[in-house]
Amino acid sequence: MEEYDDLVPEPDSDGGVDMTHQGWKRVDDIIWKMAMKILTLDLSFNKIEEIPEQIGDLILLKDLNISNNQIEVLPQRLGDLRCLRKLQCQNNKIEIMPHEIGKCYMLEDLIAHDNMLRAFPASIIGCAALNSCDLRNNQLTAVPCELGGLVTMRSLFLDGNEQMHKQIPSYCLADSFLCIFLLRMEYDQREEVKLLRAMNLELEYKVREREEYNLRLRDEREEAAVLVAAAKANFPKEYVKFKDHCASCKNTACCCCNACIAM
Numbered sequence: 001m002e003e004y005d006d007l008v009p010e011p012d013s014d015g016g017v018d019m020t021h022q023g024w025k026r027v028d029d030i031i032w033k034m035a036m037k038i039l040t041l042d043l044s045f046n047k048i049e050e051i052p053e054q055i056g057d058l059i060l061l062k063d064l065n066i067s068n069n070q071i072e073v074l075p076q077r078l079g080d081l082r083c084l085r086k087l088q089c090q091n092n093k094i095e096i097m098p099h100e101i102g103k104c105y106m107l108e109d110l111i112a113h114d115n116m117l118r119a120f121p122a123s124i125i126g127c128a129a130l131n132s133c134d135l136r137n138n139q140l141t142a143v144p145c146e147l148g149g150l151v152t153m154r155s156l157f158l159d160g161n162e163q164m165h166k167q168i169p170s171y172c173l174a175d176s177f178l179c180i181f182l183l184r185m186e187y188d189q190r191e192e193v194k195l196l197r198a199m200n201l202e203l204e205y206k207v208r209e210r211e212e213y214n215l216r217l218r219d220e221r222e223e224a225a226v227l228v229a230a231a232k233a234n235f236p237k238e239y240v241k242f243k244d245h246c247a248s249c250k251n252t253a254c255c256c257c258n259a260c261i262a263m
Contacts, residue, residue, distance in 0.1 A: 015039025022046055032057055044068050044088070065091030067091050067111070079103030088135070090114050102126030113137050113157065122146045136160040142167045145190060148183025156180050170194070 010032045011017050017031070024046040031041070035057040041064050048069040052214050055064075063086045071092040078087075079100025086109040094115040101107075102123025109132045117138035122128065125146035131153060135143065137160035147156060154206025158164060159173040172178045 010034070011037045011039070015044070018042045020045045024048055026050065036060065039063070041065070051075050051078075053077045059083065062086070066089070074098050074101075076100050084107065085109070085129075087111065095119075095172060097121055099123045105129070110134070113160070114155065120144060125149055128152065131155065140164055143183070145183045145186040148180055149187035149191075150187070153180055156183075196259075206253070 004193045006154060008019065008028055009017065011034060015038055017034070017040065019031075021026075022034050024043070026048060027043065029036070032054040035054075036059075038058050039060055039062050041058065041061060044065045044067045046069050048071060050260055051066060051071060051074060053075045054077075055075055056079075058081065059063075060083055061081050062083050064081070064084060065086075065088040065126065067088045069092040071089065072092055074089065074094060074097065076098050077100070078098055079102070081104055082148055084104045087104070087107060088109075088111045090113045092115050094117060097112065097117060098186065099121045100111075100123070101121060103127065104127055106129055107127045108129050110127075110130065111132075111136045112136045113136040115138050117135065117140055119141060120135065120143050122144035123146075124133075124144060128150065130150050132155040133147060133153070134157045140158070140161040142161040143164070147153060155176050156179045156217065157176055158168065158179050161173065162170070163254075164170075168179060168182055171180065186212050220242050
């Protein structure tokens, strides 16, 4: 698309590039050449089918709008956008949100409604600043309880995912606060179970350690008993006779008395 490079404007004073309604089927390579200048990129309302991995080169990008396209897969290098605060990818054909989304530590708003999402990653817990997540009208059967574990979460939209009733009752899906509350309860319970399991493993380790210690003591006692028995068996009989005599002798000087010893 180099013949159209002149049609792509330089970023404005705020670092923004607006390329909406261009009829693009793929992103023009000129975008990647301006990687260090772009803070806001709007590629909405095109016919883009794929976002290339070069998107990860836009390391200063804060706002990415790729909504209303034909995108089916999001690139793994989306996770390289460490400055990203807002991601709009609604009205596409995305089936899976990449695990790497959890590396977008500064992400605050995620808008992904009206896609074909079937799975959502638990790595979202890494987006510690996330306060709004819109996943309406997808094909989700469940969402990770980590969404409830985010203390910054204020808005969560899940209605339109008809198969989620096993995790959250259908009549609750339209209530953002209730969805967050239920997921937070699930998250807290799971974390408590993990803590109890860790404590149980620690106790089991200490019990095994004590058992091994007791076994070592038993072995040492048995070895000592064998040594004592061997020592007794090899002890000079004359000394034993002398010792027995001294034990019964009433002469306090017996041990030093030659006459007594001669006996």
